[in-house]
Amino acid sequence: MSQPETAGRDRKRPALRLVETKDLSRDDWLEVRRTGIGGSDAAAAVGLNPYMSPLELWLDKTSRAEGMPRPAPDDTTSPTYWGTLLEPIVAASYTKQTGNRVRRINAVLRHPTIPWMLANIDREIVGARDVSILECKTAGEFGARLWREGAPEYVHIQVQHQLAVTGKAAAHVAVLLCGQALEVFRVDRDDLLISRLIELEERFWHYVATDTPPPADGSESADRALRHLYPGRGGTVDFADDRRLSSVFADLVAVREQIETHQALEAKLKQTIQQAMGEATRAVFETGTVSFKRSRDSSAVDLQRLLADHPELEAQYAIQKSGSRRFLVSN
Structure with a gap:
């Protein structure tokens, strides 16, 4: 260059x-x-x-x-x-x-x-x-x-x-x-x-x-x-002999396992603090704070019940939603 x-x-x-x-x-x-x-x-x-x-x-x-x-x-x-x-x-x-x-x-x-x-x-x-x-x-x-x-x-x-x-x-x-x-x-x-x-x-x-x-x-x-760029037209590609991509896949599986382990640990640590707080909404620690508050009440429409009572509305107000590609890992 x-x-x-x-x-x-x-x-x-x-x-x-x-x-x-x-x-x-x-x-x-x-x-x-x-x-x-x-x-x-x-x-x-x-x-x-x-x-x-x-x-x-x-x-x-x-x-x-x-x-x-x-x-x-x-x-x-x-x-x-x-x-x-x-x-x-x-x-x-x-x-x-x-x-x-x-x-x-x-x-x-x-x-x-x-x-x-x-x-x-x-x-x-x-x-x-x-x-x-x-x-x-x-x-x-x-x-x-x-x-x-x-x-x-x-x-x-x-x-x-x-x-x-x-x-x-x-x-x-x-x-x-x-x-x-x-x-x-x-x-x-x-x-x-x-x-x-x-x-x-x-x-x-x-x-x-x-x-x-x-x-x-x-x-x-x-x-x-x-x-x-790649909406997914179908078909299968074989990367079994591609050592680089096979290594990338192995790393992906390992990282996902680590994430699951850390998520479980995070949940346990969080619940330990929540249990210790009891009814309190704020806790102070040596290095920071946490809050544990209830959000405001809100209202929403019960769509399942509404459509059960008025099934004609489903066709009248239906909208088309484009599907998206899902990335699923099996090993």
């Missing part, structure tokens, strides 16, 4: 404006994104995105992701929807808080020498001497925990990718936490990290260019991708 040494050499070369996006449709914009690795793809490409695996990203880049269950752009329950909606507000609040003016870059940018390395910049910072890029983020109650010590790793990688494409020296990440607190974090260019990032991204792009799926990484994202 010949690209990594360009990380420092290309710093003063401006990024190329690959496509103007001001009047570009969403579908056309997504098609352009499939021609390379963008900043929001970078962490997934190198296996460090907690929400997307390299395998699921590969499905998208090779146009195989159609039909996968993903939030629609107008789905108000999706964090992506709120992130897009609030981006201008985050940018305006950043300017009010820091005094730095910002402006849009209505283009997909491309690295001056690496054609598959792309970037969409939320805002360009105008007039500041030492920082040039603004990345806008939002985080809810759960996501805010990831920001306690600064920008999370996957965001840091995204920004380093953007700095690599643009040749800039530093960026600000402005994050709106729980809709009421704006935090601003500085990310300085790290040429050693960028060199390694380019190397790993090139490895991923090789999977795309050769139409070869990258290995699954054990994540829920990879599980979704595998089920989508």
Whole structure:
């Protein structure tokens, strides 16, 4: 791989404006994104995105992701929807808080020498001497925990990718936490990290260019991708003579046995504490605490009884649910 040494050499070369996006449709914009690795793809490409695996990203880049269950752009329950909606507000609040003016870059940018390395910049910072890029983020109650010590790793990688494409020296990440607190974090260019990032991204792009799926990484994202990629047409494959896969199967059986043993031990330890607590709802220990509370009462519809009394409703309100592949182990 010949690209990594360009990380420092290309710093003063401006990024190329690959496509103007001001009047570009969403579908056309997504098609352009499939021609390379963008900043929001970078962490997934190198296996460090907690929400997307390299395998699921590969499905998208090779146009195989159609039909996968993903939030629609107008789905108000999706964090992506709120992130897009609030981006201008985050940018305006950043300017009010820091005094730095910002402006849009209505283009997909491309690295001056690496054609598959792309970037969409939320805002360009105008007039500041030492920082040039603004990345806008939002985080809810759960996501805010990831920001306690600064920008999370996957965001840091995204920004380093953007700095690599643009040749800039530093960026600000402005994050709106729980809709009421704006935090601003500085990310300085790290040429050693960028060199390694380019190397790993090139490895991923090789999977795309050769139409070869990258290995699954054990994540829920990879599980979704595998089920989508291989829906299960039937048939039997014989791995009896494949020593590597036979070893993998043996390890799987051994790990499952260990999990069962530890689950049984966990249940016994938990019940020992529950029994000692009696009617108490909280217990304090030298190294931590536990709570053992009853949840609030709730009501639900007795579907079995309802359908017994009104069987005609079953056909009237029936919905079709797609089946999924089950992985069962026998030995």
